[in-house]
Amino acid sequence: MKRRDFIRNSALASSLFFVPNFVKAFESIDAKSLGYRRLVIIQLSGGNDGLNTIIPYSNDLYYNARPKLAISDNVIKLNDNLALHSSLQPLQNLFDNGELSIINNVGYPNPVRSHFRSMDIWQSASSSNEYLQSGWIGRYLDKHGKHSHNAIELDESLSLALKGNSFNGLATNDYKMLHRSARDPYFKNVLNHYQDEHLSEHNLGYLYKTMIDAKSSAKYIYEKTTTKLSQEDYPQNTFSKQLKNTARFINSGLDTKVFYNALGGFDTHANQKSTQQRLLKIYAEGLASFVKDLKRNGTYEDTLILTFSEFGRRVKQNSANGTDHGSANNVFVIGKNLKNAGVYNDLSSLSDLDENGDLKFTIDFRQIYATILENWLNTSTKGIITSPQKVLNFI
Numbered sequence: 001m002k003r004r005d006f007i008r009n010s011a012l013a014s015s016l017f018f019v020p021n022f023v024k025a026f027e028s029i030d031a032k033s034l035g036y037r038r039l040v041i042i043q044l045s046g047g048n049d050g051l052n053t054i055i056p057y058s059n060d061l062y063y064n065a066r067p068k069l070a071i072s073d074n075v076i077k078l079n080d081n082l083a084l085h086s087s088l089q090p091l092q093n094l095f096d097n098g099e100l101s102i103i104n105n106v107g108y109p110n111p112v113r114s115h116f117r118s119m120d121i122w123q124s125a126s127s128s129n130e131y132l133q134s135g136w137i138g139r140y141l142d143k144h145g146k147h148s149h150n151a152i153e154l155d156e157s158l159s160l161a162l163k164g165n166s167f168n169g170l171a172t173n174d175y176k177m178l179h180r181s182a183r184d185p186y187f188k189n190v191l192n193h194y195q196d197e198h199l200s201e202h203n204l205g206y207l208y209k210t211m212i213d214a215k216s217s218a219k220y221i222y223e224k225t226t227t228k229l230s231q232e233d234y235p236q237n238t239f240s241k242q243l244k245n246t247a248r249f250i251n252s253g254l255d256t257k258v259f260y261n262a263l264g265g266f267d268t269h270a271n272q273k274s275t276q277q278r279l280l281k282i283y284a285e286g287l288a289s290f291v292k293d294l295k296r297n298g299t300y301e302d303t304l305i306l307t308f309s310e311f312g313r314r315v316k317q318n319s320a321n322g323t324d325h326g327s328a329n330n331v332f333v334i335g336k337n338l339k340n341a342g343v344y345n346d347l348s349s350l351s352d353l354d355e356n357g358d359l360k361f362t363i364d365f366r367q368i369y370a371t372i373l374e375n376w377l378n379t380s381t382k383g384i385i386t387s388p389q390k391v392l393n394f395i
Contacts, residue, residue: 036302037257037302037303037304037376037377037378038250038256038257038258038259038299038302038303038304039257039258039259039303039304039305039306039372039376039377040246040250040258040259040261040290040303040304040305040306041137041161041258041259041260041261041305041306041307041308042261042262042263042283042287042305042306042307042308043119043159043260043261043262043263043307043308043309043310044262044263044266044279044283044307044308044309045115045119045262045263045264045265045266045309045310046115046264046265046266046267046268046309046310047115047118047266047267047309047310047311047312047313047325047326047329048266048276048279048309048312048313048329049266049268049272049276049312049313049323050104050309050312050313050328050329050330050359051066051312051313051315051359052066052069052070052071052085052272052273052276053084053085053088053276053280053330054078054082054083054084054085054102054104054330054343054347055070055071055075055082055083055084055085056081056082056347056350057071057072057075057077057081057082057083058080058081059081059350061350061351062350065315065316065317065350066315066316066317067317068317068321069272069273069317069321069322069323071085071086071273074086076088076089076092078095078102078342078343079343081346081347082102082343082347085276085277085280086277087276087277087278087280087281087284088280088283088284089284090284090285090287090288091284091287091288094291094334095341095342098338098341098342099291099334099335099336099338099341100332100333100334100338100341100342101332101333101334101338101340101341101342101344101394102330102331102332102342102343102344103330103331103332103333103344103345103363103368103392103394104328104330104343104344104345104346104347104348104362104363105328105330105345105347105348105359105360105361105362105363106308106328106329106330106331106361106363106364106365106368107311107312107327107328107329107359107361107363107364107365108121108127108128108361108364108365108366109127109128109361109364110127110128110129111128111311111327111328111358111361112128112311113311113325113326113327113356114325115267115310115325118310118311119160119310120160121310122161122308122310122365123135123136123159123160123161124136124160124161125365125366125369125384125385125386126386127386127387130386132386133163133165134160134163134164134165135159135160135161135162135163135164136161136369136384136385137151137161137162137164137169137258137260138151138160138161138162138163138164138165138167138168138169139164139165139383139384140164140257140258140373140377140379140384141162141164141167141168141169142164142165142166142167142383143379143383143384144257144379145164145167145169146255147216147217147220147255148167148168148169148170148214148217149169149170149217149220149221149254149255149256150169150255150256150257150258151169151170151256151257151258151259151260152169152170152171152172152221152246152249152254152256152258152259152260153169153170153171153172153259153260153261154172154173154242154245154246154259154260154261155171155172155173155242155260155262156171156172156173157171158170158171159171159260159262161260162258162260169258169260170214170217172218172221173242173245175218175221175222175225175245175249176222178214178218178221178222179218179219179221179222220254221249221254224252224253224254225248225249225252225254228248228251228252229248230244230247230248230251230293231293231296232244232247232289232292232293232296233289234286234289234290234293235282235285235286235289237282237286239261239263239282239283239286240282240285240286240289240290242261242262242286243261243286243287243289243290244289244290244293246259246261246290247290247293247294247297250294250297250299250303251293251294251297251299257377263279263282263283265279266279266309268313268322268323269318269320269322269323269324270318270320270321270322271320271321271322272317272321272322272323273321283307287305287334290305291305291334300336301336301337303335304333304334304335304372304376304395305332305333305334305335306331306332306333306334306368306372307331307332307333307334308329308331308365309329311325311326311327311328311329312326312327312328312329312330312358312359313325313326314326314356314357314358315350315353315357315358315359316357326356326358326359327354327356327358327359327361328348328358328359328360328361328362329359331365331368333368333394333395335395337395338394338395339393339394339395340393340394341394344392344394345362345363347359348360348361348362363392364389366385366387366389367389367390367391367392368392369381369384369385369389370385370389370390370391371391371392371393371394371395372395373385374391375391375395376395
């Protein structure tokens with residue numbers, strides 16, 4: 001095969017497969033070899049406003065800082081100080097049943113307020129002055145992964161979080177299309193030309209091996225899930241479709257440890273109230289259907305759900321009835337067997353803000369990752385979290 005033909009035909013592969021791992025024969029491995037516990041990550045992209053998500057409804061400083069943006073009506077009171085946004089009503093039962101832990105003031109030292117850089121920090125589990133080329137889930141796969149489908153992102157491209165140093169996860173928003181693409185005659189043609197001199201390990205051989213591993217995973221995912229239909233009603237939107245497919249994968253018994261989902265649009269510099277209300281409703285309704293689906297199929301107890309955003313928003317509203325980039329934020333952890341459900345910790349003081357007018361962080365986000373790795377995925381943080389972190393007690 002001519003090198004230029006290979007490159008031209010590789011466009012299809014590179015748009016679908018993000019799994020640089022050494023070639024292996026397709027095989028199905030017992031889920032017990034990885035354990036039954038699964039982690040579902042939900043990323044609220046754009047910087048969700050934590051203060052209008054978990055609302056300090058009894059604090060006058062909150063209303064003074066946000067005369068037009070503060071929320072006082074129809075809040076769902078959690079305790080004497082904090083309340084859920086009304087759009088999160090579908091999550092109230094989880095809170096009441098001890099299946100939701102709300103962790104406040106989560107951030108990191110010397111916070112960065114750039115979307116891209118802060119998201120890289122959260123996804124790579126790095127310090128603010130540290131630049132890593134791999135993600136924390138990717139490094140977990142480096143240690144424990146056997147196939148690219150051991151971590152799946154429900155999207156067209158793979159986030160840094162799932163990229164390891166030697167092993168990556170798989171990205172797809174349509175597993176049926178992934179399977180059809182993997183059966184394209186082009187892949188067979190590539191196989192027949194593997195000995196081509198241009199397919200060395202140092203150039204196109206890497207892509208070749210990527211495609212073969214992706215083909216194995218595509219076949220496995222399709223055959224494992226094709227007969228499992230969801231009986232749960234989900235809202236008709238892209239985010240809920242991600243969660244519906246995630247539930248289908250989980251309920252089908254895929255040997256996948258991590259599922260990564262995202263909902264965007266939270267960069268609310270202007271007219272925040274209506275935008276956030278709509279997005280939180282999409283998030284909560286989709287998540288409620290997802291949990292019901294898992295419970296119906298007996299897979300909820302072995303699933304932990306983590307929701308985060310790359311940063312919070314400034315305490316004081318801006319002139320456009322929105323909020324600008326902040327730092328510390330709240331994180332949601334949802335599961336059946338939480339050790340410390342409810343409001344995990346108090347909100348940072350609104351009278352003692354940092355020099356930029358942001359909430360001061362009290363919990364490093366890497367502590368949450370370390371807790372999940374050690375107490376849920378049953379693995380050491382060594383080689384995954386670059387700086388030692390104190391484990392918390394929410395699971």
